[in-house]
Amino acid sequence: MKTIKLFLSLACLLVMLGTAKAQTAASVKIAEWERAKAYTKEYLDAMPESGYALKPTPEMRSFAEQMLHLTDANYGFTATATGEKSPFALGAVEKITDKSKANVTKEVMAGYDYVIAALKKMTPAQLEEKVKFMGRFEMTKDMVFTKDFEHQTHHRGQATVYLRLAGAKPPQEKLF
16 A cells, blocks of 8 residues: 555656656746747837838848748747737738837737737647647647747847948847
8 A cells, every 4th residue: 555655756746756757847938928928129229210120231121121021930830839819911911001119019019918928828748739830840849949940039039230321330149
């Protein structure tokens, strides 16, 4: 009888440790997205209003379009991961006509809030569920958020060149 109780106690402890580890991983992911949001806000703040229309070459996106594209993906990737309908159709955010500094900043911050709120609602078990991404890639919901993080980092990194061309100083690297 004592052996069974000991075994059950150890099993419960292992389950609790596993749950705590999964919750810690989710907390870390949320903290990273909050850091990314703050870092992107520094980019948006660093660009002067006149630089929001800047295009390094005619065929490239403007700074505003680059940031709105990043936001489009935040909505689309998150909707895929959660299974909920995005508040915006794919590509709609990038086509917003008011590309002023104030409006772009508002839209981009709202996109980050959408991702962070979704992550806060998801359980570790839900993050491990598989989904079909872009209609052809099977991956966990957690990986969809990882791919989104990679995407926003890529486009924010491109924005460094835009800031330099506008004569603005890019924010310091924000790894932590």
